[in-house]
Amino acid sequence: MSDTMKTLLPIAIGAIALGIIVVGLAGGTASAPTTDDRVSALASSIKCPFCNGESLEESSSAVAGDYRALIRERVESGETDEEIRAEFAANFGDSYILDTSTSSWSVFLWALPVAALIGGLVAIVGIRQASRMSEKSTRAP
Numbered sequence: 001m002s003d004t005m006k007t008l009l010p011i012a013i014g015a016i017a018l019g020i021i022v023v024g025l026a027g028g029t030a031s032a033p034t035t036d037d038r039v040s041a042l043a044s045s046i047k048c049p050f051c052n053g054e055s056l057e058e059s060s061s062a063v064a065g066d067y068r069a070l071i072r073e074r075v076e077s078g079e080t081d082e083e084i085r086a087e088f089a090a091n092f093g094d095s096y097i098l099d100t101s102t103s104s105w106s107v108f109l110w111a112l113p114v115a116a117l118i119g120g121l122v123a124i125v126g127i128r129q130a131s132r133m134s135e136k137s138t139r140a141p
Contacts, residue, residue, distance in 0.1 A: 007128055014121040021114060039072045042081055046071075046088050047096045055098055 033041070043057035048067070051059040056067050074084045089097050 003132065007125065010121060010124045014117055017117060018114065021117075025110075035072070035075055038075050038081065039068065042071050042075070042084055043068050045098050046085065047098050049092045049096060 040057060043064075044055050046056050046067070048054050048056050048059040048061065048064045050063045051061055054064075056064045056071070071084060074087070085097055
């Protein structure tokens with residue numbers, strides 16, 4: 001394998017992996033969610049305060065049904081998802097919010113593998129460049 005191929009192969013693999021990550025994160029439907037979609041998503045992201053570790057969506061209890069109806073009322077009245085989650089967090093605590101995808105901690109956790117991939121590629125290219133330079137210097141008379 002030529003030196004150029006040895007250098008370009010890790011970069012190409014990294015670029016392909018990064019592309020897959022970007023496509024995976026950017027994928028999804030472009031249409032606006034329906035009321036039922038929003039209610040279902042919200043109920044899935046809030047833990048039932050009276051059930052044993054279930055979300056409001058999963059629970060078959062009457063209390064969970066009441067909270068799903070409350071969520072539907074809030075959605076139909078025009079409240080945002082964040083406002084509805086904030087109301088539940090204020091009433092029951094942040095630990096009852098199951099979906100934390102917008103927190104700074106979760107953004108960090110998503111960015112960490114991408115940063116590690118880029119850092120690894122830079123390190124690989126740097127090590128290869130250094131080894132080539134040392135090989136050239138040891139061959140020179």
